[in-house]
Amino acid sequence: MPxxxxxxxxxxxxxxxxxxxxxxxxxxxxxxxxxxxxxxxAARQRRFTIRAVTNALIAVSLLGVWLSEIQNLVFxxxxxxxxxxxxxxxxxxxxxxxxxxxxxxxxxxxxxIEINGLHGEVIDHGLFSTTIMETPRASLGHAGTGRRxxxxxxxxxxxxxxxxxxxxxxxxxxxxxxxxxxxPVAHALSRLEAGAEAALAEDMxxxxxxxxxxxxxxxxxxxxxGFEVTLATSELGKLQFHVMLYCLAQDARALEQEITLxxxxxxxxxxxxxxEPARPKLSESWDALxxxxxxxxxxxx
Numbered sequence: 005m006p007x008x009x010x011x012x013x014x015x016x017x018x019x020x021x022x023x024x025x026x027x028x029x030x031x032x033x034x035x036x037x038x039x040x041x042x043x044x045x046a047a048r049q050r051r052f053t054i055r056a057v058t059n060a061l062i063a064v065s066l067l068g069v070w071l072s073e074i075q076n077l078v079f080x081x082x083x084x085x086x087x088x089x090x091x092x093x094x095x096x097x098x099x100x101x102x103x104x105x106x107x108x109x110x111x112x113x114x115x116x117i118e119i120n121g122l123h124g125e126v127i128d129h130g131l132f133s134t135t136i137m138e139t140p141r142a143s144l145g146h147a148g149t150g151r152r153x154x155x156x157x158x159x160x161x162x163x164x165x166x167x168x169x170x171x172x173x174x175x176x177x178x179x180x181x182x183x184x185x186x187x188p189v190a191h192a193l194s195r196l197e198a199g200a201e202a203a204l205a206e207d208m209x210x211x212x213x214x215x216x217x218x219x220x221x222x223x224x225x226x227x228x229x230g231f232e233v234t235l236a237t238s239e240l241g242k243l244q245f246h247v248m249l250y251c252l253a254q255d256a257r258a259l260e261q262e263i264t265l266x267x268x269x270x271x272x273x274x275x276x277x278x279x280e281p282a283r284p285k286l287s288e289s290w291d292a293l294x295x296x297x298x299x300x301x302x303x304x305x
Contacts, residue, residue, distance in 0.1 A: 016069050023065045031058040094158060098132040101157030105129065110165050118166040119159055124148075132157060146171045146254050171254035174207075174214040176227040179260050181245040182238060187271055189243070193235060196245055199266045200231040203259045204251060211250050 034054045039047040067074075089096070104110070111117050116125045116139065124136030125148065138151040169175035181196075204211070211229040219226055228250030236244045251259055 019069050020066055027058050027062050097158035097161060098156050101160035102131050104160050111167050116168040120163040169253040173253055174211050175253050177249045177251055177256035179247055183243045195270045196267050197233050199263045203263055204231055
C-alpha cells in the first residue's frame with residue numbers, strides 16, 4: 005500500500021468498491037428478471053426505475069462511507085478561505101472602495117477633495133489607490149505644495165470624502181474675527197459689513213448668476229450670494245464676528261485679508277489712547293536731596 009494512502013482511506017476504498025460492485029450486480033439481475041415475458045415499453049420503464057433506485061442507493065452508501073473524510077475536507081477548505089480573506093482584507097477593501105467611488109460618483113480626475121484631513125487635487129485613480137496632488141487648506145490658498153500622495157481606496161469606506169469648490173467656482177467662505185478689547189459694537193458691525201460689501205461688489209452679478217444655477221442643479225439651498233456678518237462671543241467672553249463671503253474660491257483668502265486689514269485699521273482709528281499715569285514731579289535737585297541725607301536736622305527743620 006502506498007505511504008500517502010492511510011489505512012482508513014484504504015478501508016473506505018475497499019468498502020466503496022464492494023458496495024458499487026454489489027449494487028451493479030443487483031441492478032443487472034433485476035433488469036434481467038423484470039424484462040422476461042413483458043413487452044418492450046414496460047420493460048424499458050422498469051429498467052429506468054431500477055437504474056434510478058440503484059443510483060440513489062449507490063450515492064447514499066458512498067456518502068455514508070466517506071462522510072467523515074468529506075467533513076474534514078470541508079473544514080480544511082473553510083480554514084484556507086478564512087486565511088485567504090484575512091490575508092487579502094486590505095486589497096478587498098481597496099477594491100470595495102473603488103467600486104464605491106465608481107458607483108457613488110464620489111469624484112473624478114481634476115476634482116479637489118478632502119479626506120481624513122488631507123487636501124488635494126485628484127490626478128489619477130485606479131482599482132487599489134488614488135493619487136492626489138497635495139494642496140493646503142482653503143484658508144491658506146489654492147496653489148499646490150508640489151507633493152504627490154497615494155491614498156488606498158479603503159479610506160473611502162472609513163472616512164467621509166468632501167469635494168471642494170474649484171478655484172474658478174463661487175462658494176461660501178467663512179472666517180471669524182475675535183477681538184480682545186471692547187469696541188463700539190454697532191459701529192464695528194457696520195464697518196465690517198461695509199468692507200465686505202465693497203470687497204464683493206465687483207463680482208456680485210456673476211456670483212448671483214452662479215448661485216442661481218447651483219441651487220437649480222443641486223435642488224438645495226446654498227448660502228449666498230453676497231455676505232453675512234453675525235455677532236457672537238467666544239467661550240472666554242471675547243467678542244467675535246462671524247463673516248460669510250460668497251466669492252470665487254481662488255479669491256477667498258485675498259478677500260479675507262482685505263476685509264480683516266480694513267476692519268482692524270478702522271478699529272485703530274476708533275481707539276482712544278489710555279491716559280498716562282501722572283508722574284510725581286521732583287521739587288528738589290539731586291544735590292539738595294544729598295544734603296538732606298547728610299544733614300538730617302536740616303531735613304527735619
